[in-house]
Amino acid sequence: GGWKVIDNKKIEKTYKFKDFKEALDFTNKVGKLAEKEGHHPNIHLSWGKVVIEVWTHKIGGLHKNDFILAAKIDEIES
Amino acid sequence: GGWKVIDNKKIEKTYKFKDFKEALDFTNKVGKLAEKEGHHPNIHLSWGKVVIEVWTHKIGGLHKNDFILAAKIDEIES
Numbered sequence: 001g002g003w004k005v006i007d008n009k010k011i012e013k014t015y016k017f018k019d020f021k022e023a024l025d026f027t028n029k030v031g032k033l034a035e036k037e038g039h040h041p042n043i044h045l046s047w048g049k050v051v052i053e054v055w056t057h058k059i060g061g062l063h064k065n066d067f068i069l070a071a072k073i074d075e076i077e078s
Numbered sequence: 079g080g081w082k083v084i085d086n087k088k089i090e091k092t093y094k095f096k097d098f099k100e101a102l103d104f105t106n107k108v109g110k111l112a113e114k115e116g117h118h119p120n121i122h123l124s125w126g127k128v129v130i131e132v133w134t135h136k137i138g139g140l141h142k143n144d145f146i147l148a149a150k151i152d153e154i155e156s
Contacts, residue, residue, distance in 0.1 A: 020118050024109040027123065031102040040098050045105065045121040 003070050009062060010055035011070055020047045029076045039069050081148050087140060088133035089148055098125045107154045117147050 044051040122129040
């Protein structure tokens with residue numbers, strides 16, 4: 001949970017961390033998953049925070065694969 | 079060069095890469111530098127592109143240290 005649909009064309013979620021390093025570690029885990037899936041979100045990294053945006057560039061909107069990627073990103077956390 | 083001053087309160091630069099992995103590698107180099115310097119930019123990572131924003135949170139604007147960090151980020155590239 002925690003994903004918001006923005007303008008009916010992307011989904012976004014904010015993850016909080018205790019410091020920059022943990023946020024960077026999460027960014028790398030998401031990056032590794034993205035490479036494996038062949039589907040790349042936008043990742044906004046700042047101190048203690050990572051905001052992930054997912055959408056399908058080819059259609060300029062949301063596809064089933066976006067929700068699958070979102071679910072897999074959520075699995076990284078736990 | 080290539081840094082733009084935005085609203086007189088932050089500096090921003092866009093770096094382009096050949097794929098996601100190279101952009102992620104650069105993100106990690108910037109992250110490592112940020113930890114060393116104790117000064118953390120915002121890093122926006124997407125496929126083949128990294129946008130870096132630097133400012134000093136404490137003063138809500140630009141300080142000499144921001145330009146020093148920017149220069150050190152530029153040194154990573156070469």
